[in-house]
Amino acid sequence: MINNGVFGANTSGDWAMYFDGSDVGLGDANIDGVSVDPATNEIHLSSESGFSFGGVSGEAIDIATCMMESFGEQTSCHVSEKFTGSLHGIDGQHAFDAIQIGSFTGNEKFGQHVIYMSSMNGVSVADMSISDEDIFYHDTRTGAWKLLFDGSDVGIGTDVDAFVLQEDGSILLSFNASTNIDGLGTVERPDIVRFIPATTGHDTAGQFEWYFDGSDVGLTTYYEDVDGISIAPDGSLLLSTSGNFAVDGVSGSSADILQFSPTRLGDLTAGTWQLYFDGSDVELTSTSENLTGISLANDGETLYLTTLGTVAAGGLRGTGTDILVCGVTNFGTDTACTIDLIYRGASGGITQSLDAIHVTDATLEAPQIQANAQTIPLFTLEMLAEPTQENSPPETSRFISTYVDTVRETRHVESAITTPLRSMPSPNTWGRIDLQRETLEIAPIPLPPRSMKLASIDSVLSVWEPQIELQTEKPQAISPPADRKVDEFFSDTDFIQLPLR
Incomplete structure (x- = not known):
């Protein structure tokens, strides 16, 4: 201990004995970690060679506490066990060489979003086996993972390659292949159906209805598969496609986003098209930068994106398991935005590219849908x-x-x-x-x-x-x-x- 100390570049002071280990039975044991709590008069200790004193024994992964009775040249304390490493999954290869015990207010920033997603192929996360027809989510604020939509429970066996959660709790869905749904018939790649859940999660149940028939409004080719859905603040549909598109004089590529303003929805769809987002304006130009997932925040300016594979735009690098955020300052034929990376899927165990996302700041609980909606x-x-x-x-x-x-x-x-x-x-x-x-x-x-x-x-x-x-x-x-x-x-x-x- 240093008394009368001056600290900094010109440190000075007087040395004094604060704690004499030999007085309490530590002998020649090397103390590697120490934490002092002046408020409680406790000293917490760990030793790389283990310890045995005051009737308490421990390994290099354990911590003992001395309730101090006296300090200095005649140290005395009452010894108790504070922490047993083996009970917390710590093995002998990870001896403590520094400890600090107490209450702290940290400045660690955790995630701010709930990431709903579907993957191109099956993945395993948080002890869940997820198929490509499922929707699952990660609450980045808590680290929790949950299943929202189990496609197999409601007869879906094809990949969900686009979805959006609506405010009423229903889910708009599109698929990467022709899909037969009871009561609707065949749903093609450019089509969208609305799922009204009675229950969600591992026991998904509900009913489907037609929402958008792509062939009615010019989406007819194989590459005009709808592979991204979001809703603009004015209620119009935002759609990305798996390849080049051409509808009503509006054309673009798989890195672009279309805006559809409906006059009629359902199995007799009608409306008008315009270009909403031009990916080439923000350096999304390679095949691997095909947009596979889109999600527009409620502010109408924050756009979340996923890509088919490697992306290098705006000075960042990402993969198909990552989520980008684009702070858009101008939409349309002269799109302008600043691209950043907000989510690394690999860090959460995502091993397959994401092909559908919905990003929100909603609470952890999945949308609760009232059954039997009419x-x-x-x-x-x-x-x-x-x-x-x-x-x-x-x-x-x-x-x-x-x-x-x-x-x-x-x-x-x-x-x-x-x-x-x-x-x-x-x-x-x-x-x-x-x-x-x-x-x-x-x-x-x-x-x-x-x-x-x-x-x-x-x-x-x-x-x-x-x-x-x-x-x-x-x-x-x-x-x-x-x-x-x-x-x-x-x-x-x-x-x-x-x-x-």
């Missing part, structure tokens, strides 16, 4: 012209097919068709008003083609509502073609309720 189609009649005279229909209206999720109380627009209103029956012949319930109940009747039967509600209200919703529990009730009568979509006993608002 979607009910809605028809919306939106008036596009003022009536020419009191209580007469406008010349045109827009017929919008939507559906409402009764569990999550969300509405999804599917299609919009503008159609003329040529003939309206008298309201006395086809419906009744319940003003207390604020609903109009109508029974379907034959109508002339390309006509609609809702506008005569005005004869009661004397004003034109800008929007009237027609609700039915008929799942097949979608926008009728122009050459079909509305009544062909309903039975004679069905009643339809219109909220009067």
